[in-house]
């Protein structure tokens with residue numbers, strides 16, 4: 001009986017066992033919990049945004065077009081990291097358009113990647129464009145929360161209070177998957193970054209694990225909100 005059930009689940013691509021666990025930290029459960037929290041922050045409103053976790057050679061991805069706060073573990077897609085084939089593909093959903101962007105982060109060693117449509121991130125991209133031009137990145141210094149961001153890939157520890165935080169900005173495209181090339185170019189140009197802003201769209205943030213991706217995303221959102229408020233008050237982001 002077990003053998004028949006396994007064969008059936010493989011044939012229809014559902015591979016239910018990959019998303020069925022009582023462990024709240026299992027990626028399929030964890031993505032749902034995180035997205036419900038992110039919804040309350042305005043990060044994944046109206047089915048936008050998403051989250052993906054790498055678990056060994058398995059990539060767990062929230063689907064496209066679903067209400068992220070109502071997602072269930074059975075809604076989650078699972079991809080094999082090595083051959084990029086779906087091990088689980090729920091028939092009722094479309095794969096996330098963010099998938100190639102998440103994979104770009106995992107290829108660089110990330111364990112989790114979060115994509116938000118945060119209004120603070122969007123506003124910062126508009127302020128940088130207006131005041132510093134399209135080629136400029138977001139730069140800020142002497143803000144305590146900068147300490148929540150790592151120094152860079154392969155470097156020990158986080159940025160210090162007097163370090164300057166730089167987050168590259170790429171231009172938006174009509175289709176989300178078409179952002180992949182410019183995201184990868186930004187990752188190469190700014191090898192220390194753990195985040196890339198997308199103009200008029202939001203941000204991609206990744207980290208070595210779920211804990212780091214989440215806290216970095218929170219720190220950046222705090223800094224972006226602060227930066228928008230500072231701009232309103234005529235305060236400068238940097239001393240130069």
Ligand SMILES: [Zn+2]
Nearest residue numbers: 048049176202
């Ligand atoms: Zn998006």
